[in-house]
Amino acid sequence: MPNKLGFWLIWILFSVYAFIFAPPDRPDTLQLIQKLSTGDWQGTNALIVALFNLMGIFPFIYACMLASDGRGQKVPAWLFASLSFLAGAFTLLPYFALREPNPTFIGKKTRLISALESRWTGIGLTAIASYFLFYGFANGNWADFVQQWQTSRFIHVMTLDFCMLSLLFPWLLSDDMERRGMSSDRFFTFIALVPLVGALIYLCLRSPLIESEQEANA
Template sequence: MIKTISLFTLWLAFMGYGFFLAPPDHPDTLDLIGRLIRGPWQGINPLVIALFNLMGIWPFIYTAVVLVDGRGQKLPGWLFAAGGFLLGAFALIPYLALRRPNPTFQGPLDWGLRIWEWRGTGILLLLATVGLVGYGVTQGNWADFWHQWQTRRFIHLMSIVFLSTDPTISLTFGG
């Protein structure tokens, strides 16, 4: 019960912070998001590019865990996993709060679950993560990123959501 209350409190704090305390929105945010999705990336800080793409990796990592775990839950895990691709921690924290310990998987693995459970999927996600972190750290401009973090809501919240959906942090609460 303490875990559930703590996670919902954290979720409400994120929501309140995002709406009321984060830096203001920037007029070119939609253009930036479009360029991050489609390209071209010229003129965008590599740290922002890496972070944006890492925000796509975490939901894949969570999906691999949540789809199997979700089989034994009252609420379907796939729903929260899908929401994680768009909303990150804003969709995943409620699942972590509502889930119950599910130590054993019941039933056969279908082909979809086998793909998520396949060791190669984990290796590909690890390589993509290491590559993006390496690119951002070696090519990025930290002073520019810090300035954007302080002045742009999208960069600010994306950074916070990234840290809050880091599997090493969030799975600690998932217990």
């Protein structure tokens, strides 16, 4: 119960800060989003390009985790995972507040779960993320990024969203490892603390789900 209340409190504070206290919107925000979405990156700070695209990787990471974590939950994990593509941690925090501990996978894997938990999916996500990490660090302008972080709500909140998604991931790790018979492997407990990279390493190396003969309830 304390954890649930904590997640609700974080969600409320995060939302209030993002929409009330964060820096104001800039007139060119919509144009920037359009350019980032269409691949028209010329003249845009590479760090912002990288961050925007990495924020598209995180929902896939959480989809890979929630595919099995959602089995047996009272709330539809797929809904929160889907909405995270639009709103990131703003939609995932309520799931964390509503979910119950789930160390056992009940039933058989569906094709979707099999695809999302495949190591090849993790490897593919890692390859894409690695490209944008290299692109951002090799070509980015940190002084400009800091200036935009201080003056643009879009950049400011997107950065905080990235940090929040990084911090939330370890909360799913224990149950996911238990569902795979990996609870004694402490390596991943530490590696998951590394923002983004730790989650990707885990997806690439985690063991397969242990399927139960019991019929799934959800």
